[in-house]
Amino acid sequence: MRFAKKVSYPAILAIPLVGGAVAASWSSAHFTQSFGGVSSEAPGTLAPGTLDGGLSGADPAAEAFSVVPASGPAAAASQPEQVAALPRASLLRLPAQGEIEALEEAEAPPPPVTRQITVARGDTLMKLLIGAGVDPTHAHQAVTAMEPVYSARRLMPGQEIDLAFAARGAASDDSASDDLGPLLAINFRPSRERDIEISRAHPDEDFAANAVDRPVARQLAYAQGTILSNLSVAAREVNVPNPVLVEAIRAFSFDVDFQREIQKGDDFEFLYEIFVDEDGLRVRTGELLFAAMTLSGSRTEIYHYERPNGDTDYFTPEGTSVRRSLMRTPIDGARLSSGFGMRKHPILGYSKMHKGTDFAAPRGTPIYAAGNGVVEVAARRGGYGKYIRIRHGSSYKTAYAHLHGYAKGIKSGTRVKQGQVIGYVGSTGRSTGPHLHYEVILNGKQVNPLKVTLPRGDKLKKDELAAFAAHRAEVDRQVSIAMGGILMVQKACEEAEVVEQGSATDREC
Structure with missing residues (x-):
């Protein structure tokens, strides 16, 4: 048997x-x-x-x-x-x-079933998850777990999100007929620098969220160009990122009138940081390290430098800060539409003293505080429309008129810093179109913002000058290398050695 x-x-x-x-x-x-x-x-x-x-x-x-x-x-x-x-x-x-x-x-469980969803205007993450077949309770748990790491409200239209489900049965050729089990994971990349992962190993476990920083490499980029119409157009032609251009304009705005002093044939040079991912795509820009402008044959150079106390600023080769007590043009990319002095008023129709400078710009363009100070007025004021006045010490005040609106937190008594956004260009009050009317008031009297002599910023102390000189020499060396056509690369390591392009990829941090 x-x-x-x-x-x-x-x-x-x-x-x-x-x-x-x-x-x-x-x-x-x-x-x-x-x-x-x-x-x-x-x-x-x-x-x-x-x-x-x-x-x-x-x-x-x-x-x-x-x-x-x-x-x-x-x-x-x-x-x-x-x-x-x-x-x-x-x-x-x-x-x-x-x-x-x-x-x-044969006994191994079937692999997870994956889906990809795309955020559209008006979508919420909860709505997208439920629409993709996620149980509402699981969707709520996943979104709640994600909040400390990344807010679902920050998702932008076009964002792609990958989902993984436990499979109850083997997937068929028609993915729509897959038998979806509980949600296991959500993955997406909100920026080139970071991945967001919300996952759990088993349907009975809680979700855990993690933000995974992706590796980036620091590079030094150099741009040189000749101005034929204006600085913005010339900078775009040599692929200068907009944040770098804005920083350069702000740094030079204490000395340069970009509406009147820029001439055809003037030159510029920028040395700045960019950060790229493993595919070589630019993730973000860093500091503008060096800038030079040659205006009507006169060359001006500035260097970005961090002082021992942690403060950073731009300095001349002699170690004097380019920053003055007040900015002559507290707005970016605007056109000077009317200067200081007598003129025929465009609305009243007769000649009248124009006690400020007008900068034409699109509605909503940010307006900056011309210097450190305290807001005296932030309210409507007759023909000025929406108006701000800031007190800078005992002698100077600045005024900003015809605003579309005020920046968040700006009101009487608010302390502001130079370069801080205080409002936005508009056309309120007696105005024919969107523009900023800007005034500088010295000892109670309006003066020409473009001609008034403003005090210089700080000068480096004697014990700081040696370190600054060494820093300036290193930057000059980097500019010399870059002018030879070499893009300098630095790995994000503690030892920030400048090397030629390509050789950094063989070094490990």
Whole structure:
């Protein structure tokens, strides 16, 4: 008689002999075992068996087998009966490695099912997740877990989001017919510098959110150009990023009237930082390290420098800050539309003293505080419309008129810093179009903002000049290398050594 039992391997084989009984224990991967009939050998010995494949049973963890006692009444009574006998251990054939791997692969759970969704205008993350088949409770749990790392309100139209679901069944060729299980993960890249991951290993676990910073490399980029119409157009032609251009205009605005002093044929040079990802794509810009402008044959150079106390500013080669107490043009990219002095008023129709400078710009263009000070007035004021006046020390005040609106937090008594946004260009009050009317008031009297002599900023102390001179020499060296057409690369390491392009990729931080 033959019969089969199915058990699991690796086997833990235990054959303790207690009172004439033999026990065996088995576990793990499956195989089949066949046994022969009653042994013809002497009572009390194990009958030989042949292993075909594996024992199988409802509980393969433990099986007990009896043998015929060597003598006594029990032996006589059991001789005619057919009994099960264990095969000799030496005859066990274990499954081959390939069989084990095939069985394990067959038992492996199906891979997660993935989906990709795209944010459209007006979408919320909850709405998108539920629309993609996520259980509302799981969607809420995932969004709540994400909030400390990244706010769902910051998602922008066009953002792609990858989802992973546990699969209840094997995926078919038609992905729409996949049987989606619970949500396992959400992944997206809000910027080239960062990935957001919300995941859990098992549907019964809580979601965990992580922001993963992607590696970026620091590069020094150099741009040189000739102005044919204006600085903005010339800078764009040599691919100067807009933040770098704005920083250069602000740094030079203390000395240069960009509306009147820029002439055709003037030159500029910029050395600035950019940060790129592993694909070489620019992630963001850094500091403007050096800038030079040659206006009507006169060259002006400025260097970005961090002082020992942590303050940063732009300095001349002699170590004097370019920053003055007040900015002559507290707005970027505007056109001078009307100067200081007598003129025919465009609305009243008669000649009238124009006690400020007008800068034409699109509605909503930011307006900056011309210097550090305290807001005296932030309210409507007759023909000025929406109006701001700032007090700078005991002698100077500045005024800004025809605003479209005020920046957040700007009101009477607010302390502001030079360059801080205080309002936005508009056309309120007695105005024919959007522009900024800007006034400088010296000892209670309006003066020409473009001609008034303004005090210089700080000068580096004697004990700072040596360090600044070394810094300036290094920047000059970098400019000299860059003028040769080499894009200098620095790895984001502690040792910030300037190297030629390409060689940094072989160095590890």
